[in-house]
Amino acid sequence: MEKETQQEKIERIKRELAAVPAEPGVYLWKDAAGEVIYVGKAKQLRARMRQYVNFQDDRAKIPLLVEAIHSFDYIVVDNEHEALVLEKNLINQYSPFFNADFKDGKSYPFIALTKGDVFPAIKYTRERHRSDTKYFGPFTDARAAREMIDIARRVVPLCAATCADWRQLARALEKDPLAFMKRDVRPCFDAHVGLGPGACCGAITPEEYAVNVRRIERFLAGSHREFIDELTEEMRAAAEELDFERAGRLKSRIGTINSLTDKQHAVCCRDLNADVVGFFREETVAGVHVLVIREGRIVNSNEFVLNRGTDVPDQDLLRNFLMRYYDATTTIPREVIVRTLPEDAEAMGEWLTAKLDSAHGAKVRFTAPQKGEKADLLAMAETNARHALMRYKVRTNYDDKRINNALLQLESALALDAPPMRIECFDISTIHGSYTVASMVVFTGGKPDKNQYRRFKIKTPLSEANDFLSMQEVMRRRYAPERLNDERFGSKPDLIILDGGKPQLTAALAMFEEMGIDDIAICGLAKRDEELFVPWQDTGPVVLPSGSASLYLVKQVRDEAHRFAITFHRELRGKGMTASILDEVAGLGPVRKKALLAHFKSFRNLKEATLDEIKAARVVPEEVAEELVAVLAQYNGQKEAKEARLARAARTDENAGARDAGAAEGSEDGRGAN
Structure with missing residues (x-):
């Protein structure tokens, strides 16, 4: 029997899905070996499962999941609440690869x-x-x-x-x-x-x-407060009965509870009974911190590390964690505070309400506060989640292992001779050809090497933005023989990454051919789909696996180059806008300009200063101060005139709009009369 192609497999599964009912239930995707690789629930099984094979689900893991699936099972239930409970049980039973899980896999006390x-x-x-x-x-x-x-x-x-x-x-x-x-x-x-x-x-x-x-x-x-009230009544009753020994024991117990309460941090109103769940995600792992608040006090806090953090969307990661956590605990709060509500928050609330089994009929609800005391608690939990993940990474040497994997993956994906220990990445920043700059960031051993960062002012005259000419200039200046031999620029890179994709790569390769450089690996990174274009492959770009260490490293390098270029561009633009006005003042050179700006702290303060204030600064001669005031007055007048023109234009547009509206209303009245 011939092996089934990927397209044939998808078409077969689509045909099989036609028999799946449009009812609530749980579905199980399986691989070729029959192992369960993902468990999910749905209000309508058929529609939800079709979203996978029709690629209507935009989660990053879906292409990998669809590639791995070979068959499926499903279980029909009566309602979404039952589906939630069954899904939780099946995840515990099978521990599917594509469901988020605890990273360390250990049992908790x-x-x-x-x-x-x-x-x-x-x-x-x-x-x-x-x-x-x-x-x-x-x-x-x-x-x-x-x-x-x-x-x-x-x-x-x-x-x-x-x-x-x-x-x-x-x-x-x-x-x-x-x-x-x-x-x-x-x-x-x-x-x-x-x-x-x-x-x-x-x-x-x-x-x-x-x-x-x-x-x-x-x-x-x-429930400490209610407990203290009960013990206090017993202590008073014992004292009235002259049973002072028992009253003393009860007083000691009350003191123990009070001392415990003193150690617990009071955070809010007396009646808040909630769990605050904070997340911090990074690459394929995520930290979680749960603040357990009872009677307005933090009585406990727990932290966890989750696996497959980046591959799983926020909604899925939050939901999977909540199911695992509240399946394990019997201490159910009245409120669960999260950053974003789970998609099926109502069904999960019903599940937790059933677990709470309150004698007073209390219900569990999910909230996502945007401001106020609860939002502050959520921010605190998220900060602690970040620290929990950092401690885990230090304890397990996670960063070093990830970087090693990333470099090895890049070596394989880009067909390099060795892992790229020195990576140089370039980015261009401009506004319509003005203040055009380029950045060069360097990652050595997979980590930023900020001492090697360089930035370039583009000297090529540009009437409009032209990233290709700008990139060629940077390549020519950086990889000229004298620069390659300059120790200040470091050694020759193992890999060059250009932010911009295939056009930037083509421009750089043309310059390299002109310079006779053919021994440096180079690629272009397209921003839209994170694709790497390489000179030796005409069939299409290299696509790094979603969630892989190599893709994370490439994104980190690109984002750092972009940040460095934008920072330099804004710096030049700010200086240029200030310098262009002050350069018109006769007798005001660089030293005096710098002294003036240092005295008045900013250009805004300087342009609002009076002649007497500028003279009192004793930075420039009186005749230069008078010339400066005249230039600034002209600048302020032009600015005010421009603002006045804009205001008049806005009023004209409003009046025209009012006339049009009145005319339209009159014509409608006329039609009504006819």
Whole structure:
């Protein structure tokens, strides 16, 4: 059987999609080996899946995904909410390559309550697969999780899963449900110091113990204020009953909660119960920072690193993270604050509302604030996400690995003899041929080498913008023999990148041929589609893979050249506009111009200064000051006259428009009369 071509495969899949129903559900794209490579959900399966093979989805990863798919499956459900839950479960099951994922793949710490036991215990764990255990987290700081367990047990005495006496009691209860009533043993150490309630020695019944469990659940969920009020009432009741020992213990617990609250940063109103999710993306990775805010205070913060950051659009990356994060945690907020709302924010809100299962009927909502206190919190989370990604990159030497991969990929894609250790990139900046400049930026070993940056004023007379002549001049000046031998310009480059595509490449090659240079690799970068044009390939440009390290490096080099050229162009333009006026003043040379501008701080202040103020500066002679004032007055008069002409023209246009409108209204009235 002949191998199926890419076009034949797409046509086959299109035909098969005709049988897919237009109903809500989840679809699974598979590769030739039958492995699931992407899982998604849709309100209408057929229409959504056709967008892939018709290339109507503009996400960067779609061409690569379509190239890899060979078949598909789908599951029909009743509504979008069910599709969301099923999609989340299938992503967890298959871990598809094209779905965003956690970068490091490690498990995160949780605080767990063993609800399946008669006397549930609290524990620190990294597993979360037991259905009879309630989990709080995830925590990205293991120390913070352990400290929270210690604080919780000081507030509400509870058995620890690490206690040998508790484990012995649990085994006894498996054989005899009333074993706790028959035990005649000494209290464990935790019970002696007030961290445990004494279940091991029969000092508490399962019903009384259950009250403690419910309290600690509320405490771990962040409901501290309500908890303090409850303990305060108990303390007062104990004092009235003259049970001062119990009142003292309750006071100590209240003090523990207050000390914890003092350490937590108060950020906003008392009633804010929200998670603030901040993202920072760079190349194929993204940092995420979640601020957990309960009762207006930051009680916890978690940070994560996500894989395939650039290949996945913001909406997909945010949505995939939220599904993974809230599937793992049982601590559901009333509000999730994000930069952009997920496409299916309503369905996700229903899913989280079901997980919250509030006795008061509270709902979870997504918000994307643009200003105010919540927007400030979002900015804080995004800043911390950037730092989280930076720490990850330092810890894993990510930049060095990425740069090595990028240079090797460029060597292969551009058919170079060796990795391009020195890259020079050129860009032209001009306005209709005026103040035309060029920039040269240098990347050595894949990193900016700013000491080697150079900038050029284009000397070729230009009546209008001409990037080709400008590029030829720069090539001639930079790669002249005397410049190639000049140590100040560094060594000969391994690769030249021209910002502008094929026309700029053709102009540069013509100049190289004239100069007899044929041993430097050169390419032109088209801005629109990030395509590289090379001299040795007539069939079309070289297209670097989307999201690849090589494409990221090329973009970084191009953007730096553009930034450097624009900065120089604006600098020259600003100086030229100022110099053109002051040059008309007789007796005002470069030294006096510089002194005047230094005294008055700016050209605006100078042109608004009076004759007495200029004379008082004692920078120029009186006759030069008088000439300067006359030139500036003429300049200001011309400017005012131009503004007046523009104002009169605008008023004329308004009056003409009013007359036309009146005429039109009159004609309509006339037609109505007829």
